[in-house]
Each structure stands twice: as structure tokens, then as C-alpha cells.
Amino acid sequence: MIGRACNSHGTCLPTRNVVIAVEGLEHMRRAISREPSLAELHEHLVTACVWLDRIQDAALALEGKLAAVQPGETDYLRAASIHAQLQEWPRAAEMLRAGLAQFPKSEKLRAGLAEIESQRIRA
Secondary structure: OOOEEEOOOOOEEEHHHHHHHHHHHHHHHHHHHHOOOOHHHHHHHHHHHHHOOOHHHHHHHHHHHHHHOOOOHHHHHHHHHHHHHOOOHHHHHHHHHHHHHHOOOOHHHHHHHHHHHHHHHHO
16 A cells, blocks of 8 residues: 655645655755756745645745845745744744845835734734
8 A cells, every 4th residue: 555645735645756756856956056046946946845845945945045046025925924834933024124125115025024023922
């Protein structure tokens, strides 16, 4: 009988497929190390990590993207969102402040920071 591994969203894969997926993550990391300026490679890695429910790895991958390429407003929002999922409120706020330094007129980043700050007060 083939084992199954399921993520927190109920998506299940045969255990062998999980091994292949983890090998795929390593392949993507090697590709990024060869071409760190390709934003698409970073995005694929983040998406794969989220799909595999490796949220901490997704956060690290997205922060790698922020450091390696010219990030957009949505990159900072996504980084904050991932850190919020991990309940890392100070880091989520830090991501939004970094985004506001790059995009000072962004209402989305301001709203996100206000939401994170209110969450930190409640926590």
C-alpha cells in the first residue's frame, strides 16, 4: 500500500510524489543560485513551498526574492501575509515597513501595516 502525505489544506499526495516535490524544491533553489535575478524562479519556489504547506520555507524564499530582484508592492504584501500566517507579527510589520520605504504612497501597504499593528495589540 502506498502511503499518503497531506498538507493542512487537505491536499494529499502519494508519499513518493512528496519526495519528488521536495527534490523539485532543491532543483528550484539551485536554479535560483545560478540566476538569482530571475523573479519567476523565486515565484515558482514560493508557490511550490506554499502548496506543499512549507510556509516557513515560503517566507524565506520570498525574502530571498525581495533581496535579489526589484520587488513590487505585492511582493511585500505577500511576504507580510506569509509571516502573518506564521503569526510572526513583528516580521510581518517589518516587511510592510520595508515596502512603504519603496512605495510610500501605497494605501495597500499602509492598510496592511495598520491591520498587523492592531493584530499585535490583540496578541
